[in-house]
Amino acid sequence: MTLRFLLAPLLAFTLVAAHAQSAADLAPAGDQASRKPSTLPLKPTETQADAAQLSARFLTRFHYAAKPLDDAMSRHIYKAYLDFLDGEKVFFTEADLKAYQPLETTLDDAIWNRDLSGPFDLFNSYVQHAVERMNYARSLLPKGFDFSVDEDYTFDRKHAPWPKDQAELDELWRKRTKNDWLRLKLAGKSDDDIRKTLDKRYANYIERVRQLDGEDAFQTFMDSYANSTDPHTDYLGPRQAENFDISMKLSLEGIGAVLQQREDYIQIREVVPAGPAAKSGKVHVGDRIVAVGQGTQGPMVDVIGWRVDDVVKLIRGKKGTTVRLEILPADAGVDGKHVLVTLVRQKVSIEEQAAKKKVIEITDGGVTRKIGVIDLPTFYSDFGARREGDQDYKSASRDVAKLLGELKAEGVQGVVVDLRNNGGGSLDEANELTGLFIDQGPVVQVRKADGEVDVQGDDQPGLAWSGPLAVLVNRGSASASEIFAAAIQDYGRGIIIGQPTFGKGTVQNLVDLDRFARRGGDKPQLGELKMTIAEFFRINGGSTQLKGVTPDIGFPLNGDEKEFGESTYDNALPWTQIAPAVYQTVANPKAYLPQLQAKHDARTATSPAWKLMLDELAYYRGLREQTTISLNYAKREAQRKQQEAIQADFRARHKAIDGVDYDDATAALDDGLTPAERSLKSELKLEEEAKKAKDPQLQEAASIVSDAVTLIHADAKLAEQTLPYGGRFAHADAAPAAVAH
Template sequence: MKKNFKLLMLAVFVAAASCSFTTKSFEDPDKDKLLIDLITYVLEKGHYDAKQFDDSFSEAVYKDFINNVDPIKRYFLASDIAEFEQYKTSIDDQLLAKELDFFNLVYSRLDQRIKEAQTYYPEILDKPFDFSVSEEINVDYENLPYASNKKELKDRWRKQLKYTTLSTYYDNIEDNLFKIENEEDYTPKTKAQLEADARETTLNSFNDNYSFVNDLERNDYFAVFLNSVVTQFDPHTNYFAPPDRDRFDLQMSGRLEGIGARLQKQSDYIKVVEVISGGPAWRGEHIEVGDVILKVRQEDETDPTSIVGMRVDDAVKLIKGPKGTQVTLTIKRVDGTIEEETITRDVVEIGETYAKSAIIEKEDRKFGLINLPAFYFTMQDYEERNAAADVKKEILELKQQGMEGLVLDLRNNGGGSLRTAVDIAGLFIKEGPVVQVASNGKRKEVLSDRDSEIVWDGPLVILVNDASASASEILAAAMQDYKRAVIIGSKQTYGKGTVQNLLDLNQWLRNNDMGDMGALKLTTQKYYRVNGGSTQLEGVKSDVVMPGRYAYLDIGEKEYDNPLPYDKITPANYSPYDGYIDYESTIKRSNERMAKSAELKLIEENAKWIKQRQDENVVSLNLEAYTQAIKDREQYAKRFDVLEDYQSGLNFKSLPKELGLIEIDSTLGQNRQRWHKNLRSDIYVEEAVSVLEDLKLNNIRQGSLAKIKD
């Protein structure tokens, strides 16, 4: 993937943070070999476009694995790389022979270099930095050569730590000046004290993060290696170690069974960082943010298990459990008191994962807006909960409130279930094909809406941006091909036109005594629009283009290594929607408005400026120059303040069903207030409403639809 690493304080730990987590704490070469055997077999037999294991494949794996474990070149030396290169073209042979010489060498050397690095940063941070000297750091890590020796490597660490500390030092200076001016009893700190405070902050951050790094095991890095292999087939084929598979299930369903809290490891302790609204811990007021969990006891146990010093994933495994079971936690409160809390586990739904809606009021007219963050569904039972059923409910409630047009917001929706995309499309058309799916480049299948019911037959606008991907693109493309909706947003969407299936690797094993082998998310199909075109790489082109702040950044499928190519197939048999009488002219009028929009011109200028800033790779470590650069950016950024202050004049309200929930859930109320505030300054939603006003319905057509529904 093309990358521009603008990494600051935590950059050294990017590789660690991307690792998968397993629960085995010992090395098991036989399991590793079995995993390689399973994965290579499934890839060769099941991938949509299986690749040859050859020298070029080997070189790609070699490059990606080293980059994944040391992305900013703060561990390996040039001599290490020279030693690794003996395997550059033989990794394919090793995979076929189930040999791990390359992985073992890189892992053992990385482990050695990480331990060495842990001696660098405390020593460097023990002495004050001189921010008066003229010095720079180059953050273009991708093109940075590896350090030739330890002295050079240590100097890179010095610059990185100085850069991190400089950022905090600058903030400390600004905070000190503010308190001098606004707090009568404040005792000003000297520059030396402020610099020492900044170094201490950096030291604490690196200590916390090395606590995380030190919890990583060989299996974690082996999962990174396996992903370096499988992503050569395409960027969406991934290996999931067992806990990662659970996270994927949560991401797809938006729900889990447990106590309803987010946990994070700080030093040796497991700390509560969020209590999920509506969950059992929240309902019973058992725990609060800041509490530390010391011990966990299951309902069938007499002695609790201490989780002090435990990996956070292992602690979570003990705390979560099936609905209806109980767990007793020994908790250290923020005030230092220690108490026991018994919590009955339940299904916990992550509310912000699900569809939400608002009534839009413009003068005496009402419109509806549904925000859909993902195409979710319950993995075990589609009918239990899915995005399509939820969207349908929201539409019906909005209709009861008298909405005259609907905005479906798919911005930043990365996709999810293919079936939900088809089902949601069916809410807006009588029946017909929605998407075409091809397997192994040969046969194709047409997925259709076969339900003649139309839940919403009025004006429809769909909002998209560069991050709208996969199932979002399926839905937007279908509505565009049918001319059922006007698509407003970025020049094109993400461009992911492939379908993945999650395969449990354990299904190929009998009498497995090596533990859970995890799962492989495998690209098995490509999907195509009903007009025969692919969204792969090309995305969906908006009818009305409204570039966002990140319009010029490298976002999308085309920025990955190894994407599948764009192609076309024959169109499906479908008839465009004829419920509008001025579809094309409405799009034309909207584009004309946008061409004259001063706000949109400013947004585009802001996008170009953001791109320019992203491309700046050299940063001064001199306080005066660093400060001046910040002041210059702040001064230039003021020209964009008008965008934050912009008010559309639209009013947004929650549905009656939600108002009752807000009365008992202050967190939900705060979330909705923030959302409505952002919507009032959202120029994209404002234009969507204008388009809804412009779209005129064919009354004869609508009358016939009503008869069909009756």
């Protein structure tokens, strides 16, 4: 059953909101039926019943911590399903859910008996209640609200009880709608504009909910089952499976455009360089797609009001085929002249998620040192191309090796591998990336369900980089990132800097359900199961499960650890350990760690950028901890003025540090709008400004590596202790060669 070993992040599926997000041609090709509102009630198909039952057979027999699909598991599935549908407890009441109480102990029977009518009934009820709630909110708009009343609204309802009855639910929605109005009022909108904005928002929400179909219902239910087994087991329907494959190989066949839902239109959010859309010169950011046609003569299908994933279905396709887009240009009004663009689909690389490099120059004591930075967002690998013998297959470790060669040619003296928010990917890539920084040896131990332990590692001699090394991590660094960071730490190969990592110590395998069902045809029908089949351990025998990797030099926490990470899951596997692998450390960074820590402490104590970062972290941590807010205008206005003063101070300090003039005074304040309601131009401008801002954590990591270079340059004995293998690979890199003098 070995297909692909993966150490990937949890794939989240969010109802309704998922259809308003951007996508880079990231949906499988499909039929071209018009996207009209789905006909209720939604009903399960025989294919979906087959997929559910086959998934259960795998999960109950081959999962690393297999659990029976029984009444106990049914209760977990039921709770997870409700969390997916109504996690904020704003659609259902206790009275509503009484009718579905029998599902608590019968969802196991539904799967085994291939009768999914029960979970589909609950999904249909969700759609009905969501539409009812939005219509109720719309009914409140003509009268408006009295903001002189002193009352509060609890907006964070994850841990709140279900509303008891309709009256309590109506009161909740009165406050919810009142808060939506108040946010816009505080942002300077007139009452008439607020009514129009909110009425359109709620109407659009109703339209999105009504477009949910049987595939959405089944995907949500199966995610509930898979996630109830463990946090990182997922069901991937045909569409999700192909999207996951694209995210791993960083390429697709399409036109090379990032699309985003904005009200009734699908808008071009980004044009991918060197893609067909970019090469045509006729597709621009902000353009709206109004119709799509296949080939040079196929009929044009009107896509106004469609979900973004359905539009992408029409646009993606096989390399060499033709697609026609009818576009309303960005600078044209709704009645502007349409433009017809004909494009030939090609293979498009998604370079945004590929490894990148840059050089940071650190000046200290009149000496300037070059520190190379490798930014690696994910451990990607094109499994298919590699299996077929393609010499140019996409691979994180191959790309990093190339970038290291370029950095050496530029004369860098130390390297930082930035794994912040890298949620994982390929297990093979984690092994091979580690091999770039050690000569040979084990990297990770993988224990299967039967207790057998497989020691995997690097068997290729030589290093791509043998100079000073640091790995920068945070709470979003998970799985493959933790394998790499742990191996570097266990070998003493470099220093780990940042925040404690996610704590995901499990391995997943992709199981193609169509293959095991022996179904005919080329089109996937049953989807895939991303199933936990093993647990990985450090070469020192410890696990990263729950605990993650603890940095050698810690950076301040931002509060995410309370809501984000393996320890926040109720059904996470426990921490354990096994016997260590046979390995030898290659260096001893502890020899200069106290000195590096002291220099770091002294530098950050007087750094304006570091102080600003700490102040911003404290400010936003405080905002995140709030769960209730006043609905009194005077109180909220006072709070907003206080926030405005704080934000103004932050902007002024950023300008002094970054040299960037943040000219939009309200950019950091709540404008009351949803992402789809904001101007794309202003949104992209803010993103560009954010990119220009200094990254104090990366800058400090580079300074710590520069300190290491300085220390070993001045002390040959220290260089022998802290460089790998006593510096015997010094000839490979510029930095160790300099140290030898």
